[in-house]
Amino acid sequence: MKPTDEALAERRARVAKRWELTDEVVLLRAGEPASWSGTDQHFAFLPHPDVAYLTAVGSPGTTLAFDAAAGEWELFGPRFSPERLVWEQPPTPVGRPLDELGDWLAERGDRSVIELGAGAEMPETLPAAAAKAESDTPATDGDDQPSSAPDDSTPEQVDASPATMVVRLGAAIALERITKDPAELDDIRCAAAASASGFDWVYANAAAGMTEREIQVGMEAQFFAAGAPRVAYDSIVASGSHGAYLHYVYAGDDPLRPATRTVEAGDLLLIDAGAQFGGYASDVTRTMVVGADPTDEQEFLWKLVLSAQQQTIDMCRPGIVWREVHLASARILGAGLVEMGVLRGDPAELVTQGAVALFFPHGLGHLLGLSVHDITSVPYSRTPSDDPVLSRLGPERVLAADMVTTVEPGVYFIDALLCDPARREKFADSVVWDRVDELRGFGGIRIEDDVLVTDAEPEVLTAAIAKPIRIG
Structure with missing residues (x-):
């Protein structure tokens, strides 16, 4: 569902209130397609997510301008020349022609202009600026306030240099994007429904003797047939030992002459894939044994991962610190690995010392929205951890209603x-280690769903996608 003009106006008003600007002019640019080196072609284009959030427009060149002195927003969209229209279909006209942006800026004289979005120069680390964005006056009150809960200490004073302002204003938009409004949730639900069509095809058709590529193509065709304009990210279809590569993708070995493995009876097949709709992603992982009953090890670890996922999904409630959810999943997986004879010792201590991270080396999940790993472009105030258990976690977050997160434990x-x-x-x-050596080549098992945090029970947005332990 495309957001109404009123919904977009509300998003912009919340962002403007969080910015607390007085005289500046802000430009948010969607960006332009990137060209393939040495060709006349371009990579598929997606607008900068901040611009998509505030405009619901995806055309290259789209620019949203804000005049802080007047408190007014102005949208500029591209118009094609007759010569260009010979080769390309025109974008849907939005706002004022982009050619008028220069005159609009000239009318505002020599006031400071801050550029955000695509092309903005984003420093690698400006923790003070990001901390100020999080501790500034919130854009909403009461129950609508994001509960990322900065402390009550006085924020560090930061300068108003262009680089610092880019970080602070970008972080302010990110804090609004963390929670999803009804239009955003509708698009995520549509993406999840399209993903369900693709996974249903896999369950009905994937079999030993097919290649990973054949399964990927068949699945993605169903995403598109269900209305998704594109996949949310490169699909992971990994069989056998390939499942041990967390981001295994087709053509990852050689883009010119990629190899694809043939699935054998008894292989684990790990599929991490999702459709996109309205710019919003779904992100789902299922792992199945193909064409044979699971071995004892496959069944034990599959049920262990499923149990860890079910228990941690239930923890996804307002006020819960995400780190604690991650650590709970690690302790569950650690206890199972002790029971299986892979680890020895107390599960909690094994988590603390990093032994469990050898088998569960990624974070439990991430925020989901206009980006698959949402709200990652802004450097927040949290210093990355050197702890092997926590190093893969993103910025520290307290869960709040209307956040959407993935929950994806794995071994x-x-x-x-x-x-x-x-x-x-x-x-x-x-x-x-002797037990580990017996299991080399096992691959991996991951189970992932998209979860909406609510004021009541967590809602699994991808619950319609079944979790069979065996197919084919």
């Missing part, structure tokens, strides 16, 4: 981690 047997002599020595007392 993997990754040679790059498990065959490293330094790690073998470090974890000699915690890891049963």
Whole structure:
């Protein structure tokens, strides 16, 4: 559902209130297509998510302008020349012609202009500016206030240099995007429904003897047939040992002559894929045994991962610190690996020392929205952790109603981690290496859903996508 003009006006008003500008002019640019080197072609274009959020427009060149002195927003959209119209269909006209932006700026004299969105120069780290954005007067009151809960201390004074302002204003938009309004949730639900069509095709058709690529093409065709204009990210269709590569994708080895593995009976098949709708992503992972009953190890670990997911989904409620949800999943997985004879010791201590992270080396999940890993472009105040358990977690967050997060625990047997002599020595007392060596080549198991945090029970937006342990 495209947001109404009233809904867009509300988004812009909340952002403007959080900015607290007085005289500046802000330009948010959607960006332009990037060209392929040495060709006359371009990569597929997606607008900067901040511009998509505030305009619901996806055309290249779209620019949203804000005059802080007048408190007014102005939208500018591209218009094609007759010569260009010979080759390309025109974008839907929106706002004023982009050619008028220069005159609009000239009318505002020599006032400071801050550029955001595509092309904005974003410093790698400006924690003070980001901290100020989080601790400034909130854009909403009461129950609508994002509960990312900065402390009550006086924020550090930051300068008003252009680089600092880019970070502060960008972080303010991000804080509004963290929670989703009804129009956004409708698009995420549509993306999830299209994803369900693709996974249903996999369950009905994937079999031993097919290649990973054949399965990927068949699944994605159903995404598109269900109305999705594109996939949310490169689909991961990984069989056997390929499942141990967290981001295994077709053509990842050689884009010119990619290889694809044939699925064998008894293989684990890990599929991490999702459709996109209205610019909003879905993100789903299922792992199945193909063409045979699961082995004892496959069934034990599959049920372990599912249990970890079910228990941590139930924790996704307002006021819960995300780090605690992640650590709970790690303890559950650690206890299972002890029971299986892969680890030895107390599960909580195994998590703390990093032994569990050898088999669960990623965060439990991430925010979802206009980007698959949403709200990651702004450097927040949280300093990345050196802790092996927490290093993959994003900025510290307290869950709030209307946030959408993935929940995706997994267990993997990754040679790059498990065959490293330094790690073998470090974890000699915690890891049963002989048992690990028996499981090399196992691949990995991950189960992922998209979860809406509500004031009541968590809502699994991808609940319609079944979780079979065996197909084919």
